[in-house]
Amino acid sequence: MIKLNSFGKMLVFFFLVIGSIVFSTPLIWMVSTALKPIEQTMSMPPTWLPYRYFADINGKKMAIVPKVKIEEPSTAILLEGVNDGQIIPNTKLADQKGKYKILKDISADKDNPWSAVTLEKITGNENTTEQFFVPVKAVERTLCFRWSNFKEAIKAMKCFWMYLKNTLILCFFTVMGTVISSAFAAYGFSRIQWPGRDKLFLVALATMMIPFPVIMVPLYCLYRSLGFVGTPHPLWIGSFFAGAFNVFLLRQFFMSIPQTLSEAARIDGCSEFQIFMRIILPISKPALLVVALFQFMGTWNDFLGPLLFLTNQEDFTLALGLQFFQSQHGGTEWNYLMAASLLVVTPVIVLFLLTQKAFIEGISTTGIKG
Amino acid sequence: MTRGEKYNLKMGLLFVSPWIIGFLVFTVYTVGASFFYSFCDYDVLSKPVFIGLTNYTDMASDSVFWKALYNTLIFAFFAIPLGLVSSICVAILLNMPVSGRPVFRTIFFLPSLVPLVATSMIWLWIFNGKFGLLNYFLNMAGLPGPEWLTNEHYTKPALVLTVVWGIGNSVVIYLAALQEVPVQLYESADIDGAGFLRKILHITLPSISPVIYFNLVMGIIGCLQVFAQPYIMFGAGTGGPNRSALFYAVYLYENAFTYNQMGYACAMAWILFMIILGLTYMATMLSRKHIHYGE
Incomplete structure (x- = not known):
């Protein structure tokens, strides 16, 4: 860390305040608009407090x-x-x-x-x-504050509660699938020594370079031939097959656990499965939490997946439902659109604020290997 | 191979089997099929028909394809450096010893958490020509506020701003890297009488250069595939005024799922892959000299 004199500190503080204002204004503007009656969304100069x-x-x-x-x-x-x-x-x-x-x-x-x-x-x-x-x-x-905007926005979105239910169910399955499958794979890639392991892991890392558009069409055709297009299944099935990114995160963590723990357990006659379940998983709760959080947010925020595979409005997720609402109502009822957006944003932000430390550490690890 | 080694191999493969199955189905098969389809006329409903390089030659004469590619490259050309510079600056500021750092960090990070659909909604409203906040501020500063979303010259700058708002993720990665920079380096620089700027240029930036490279590559991959914001903000794939916001991934999606030209879409995806690899290679070559890996 660079040392600063008091003038330098004031200058840095000043820049941080300016930057924070710029970065938070869109969010404040969303909240402000979400709580206004429509006439006040169309006033110039804008009113910040309704x-x-x-x-x-x-x-x-x-x-x-x-x-x-x-x-x-x-x-x-x-x-x-x-x-x-x-x-x-x-x-x-x-x-x-x-x-x-x-x-x-x-x-x-x-x-x-x-x-x-x-x-x-x-x-x-x-x-x-x-x-x-x-x-x-x-x-x-x-x-x-027009709290009733939320009620009106939910009514105008028609299937809001359905969207929420669909999203939560998908989040549950994808989080389960990701945590279980990535933990297994990461264990195999880090805690057991076998020939070809590290080469295969490099292959896993390389798959992260493949842009989604390359596999998008065959993936669609594959699920279509299974009769899954128009159902939520394509949105969770994949999560049970250990994505490379999550395997990487967990592997980093597993490798930091001393090998002597496993060796002691082996001498006591534990099988690999027992070591995995009874020793490695309990120690790794923080890392598993990070993977679960990332996956939850990923599923909650995903737009392209639901857009590709969902066709019935009753199956939509919140993200797709919000876009559908916007495309139906056009750019007029901004207060309702912002209220609906706020309903989609708030759970993610609350979840982040509750788990901030684990979250930030998780992101920091992604960049360390470079 | 001893019995123990055999057992380890068996167990190792068993544990990584979820990944292996996923790799075979969702990577090997799909990548192979995508490559094959890119040489086919394929509309999902009937069987793919092999047509050689036609998709690729069609692409060369498809003016909309060139427009989409141009839009995407111009967008990336501004969005990547702007995102890179601003996130490094924010991270350096956040790493200074001032009070309130956790609060500032949270404020800079929050926008990157906002679901892209909601991000698009917020910025649609901010860019609104008549009642939008941005034009209000511009007018206050005595500048004319353009029609950001309906004037073809302003759609790409609008998207750049939207994307740069979400730099929080890379700020956090830079911040982690900055905290790893050895304090002794700054202390010896102090003794040598180096000023603030020289410390940043000669200590900080070289020390975090591997992470800058990492974020640069991530930026290339992300910006060239940008989909949700242009798709949502510009009329579900129509590409905005005079197709000025028709991006590569959006046009690809349109080809696949609106015009049912799956083969053409796959060919486009492969060209995109090649462009990403090419630019990543270029970035690697250009930055090779400047990256300092610690011991």
Whole structure:
């Protein structure tokens, strides 16, 4: 570590703060948007903290949505044959041709602006279109998070709970498969001496270089001939056959366990299987946890796999379901889309925060061999 | 071979058998089949028909293929160095003795945990031309905010930013490497009166050079195969305005699963593999002189 004087420390701290702000802003923006009513997603400048507005409407305190600010004496009129009211400045009222009905005199000016508002519907993004007019001063603004966005987003995604169930089931099977099969293979590659072992392990490492697109088509055809396309099976079967990356991670850990432990057990008459189960696995819990965590996150985040093999909406995972939701609803209801994204992101982040130490150590080992 | 050695061989093979079976089915078979299909006309429904090099020659005259390759290479050309430099800088800063390091580390790492689908959603919203956060900041700084997602000149920079946001993983790897750098090196540099920059250039960077090389290779492999973000952010494979965000892996996927040209897709995959190997080889040759492996 490089030593720093106090000015240097301040400078480093300053850069870290700037960098942290840049890196965390997208996440904060997601959370902020997820908790807003839709009008506030479309305001410029953007609001970071979502608000609700209240005003007296016909003698009752109501939640409202401000629409237009009026800064000069005006009149709200209703043109004949038109449904929506219009706000005309009094100076221009004389130019108004055709018949109209006066809805309200608005005695607004620069110092006492008024606001045209509509009533806010408590749930949903729709607002009623009937306009009311209130002095801006009479509008109360309170901080209010729209927790109901989550409920609405789940409803709009239709199969959210199904997606969650599918994802968790897949996570369970892939984690089981990966941990068991990689532990076996890593044991064979590290704790038993046999001819050709290290050459075969190099082959295993080399397979990591093969880009997924190369094997994508034959893999699809293989599962198709088994009748598995359109089922979740292709998404977990592979995990029971020890991927090279996880074998590598566990092998690193197994090799750090002193051989004398195994030798002592062998002298006591333990079989390799017993040594594996009773000695190596219990010591290796931290490494197994790392492999399990990586696999859980990998399955939770996977997009291409589900996209390739799942065809029915009931089988979708959360990641695919989120993309499906976005492609259906387009880029309009950003608050719901961000709420749905937040629901997909939160479990991963919570899991990471709970297991941070093991996680970081796991990633660090991946780079050491280079 | 003694009885003990035979037993060890038997047990060793037994333990690695899950990997061996997986290797034979999911690597040997699929790689072989992929190679074979790349010389075939194959639409999944009927049997593959051998057509020699036609897929490869078709590729040479397929302008969309060239566009996708160009897009991917341009993207990689900016994304790899930018990711490399920024993650090294962040890691060096995080390795300095200042307070709050665990908090900073977590903040820089979190984005790399966000599922790519969610990452795409967040950035779609940030890049939104009208209400997006990025253009708001640009306008505040007096710059015109472009239509990031619908102007063909800005789609690739947008994707570069999206990808660079997720450098947390490599930051953690660099950080681990930085902590291995012997303190004595810095101490003797202090005695020699070396300044901050010289310590970074002559001690820190050479010491972590194997890890830089590792991340460079990972960057090449990852960037050339980038799929989820362009696929999701630009209309499920259409490739955005004037196909400016049609990436290699996306076009490959489209060929295989939209046009049912499995043979052509396999041929594309093999060319991609060759490009990755070629670039990795180049990176290895260029960096060979500069990598210092510790004793």
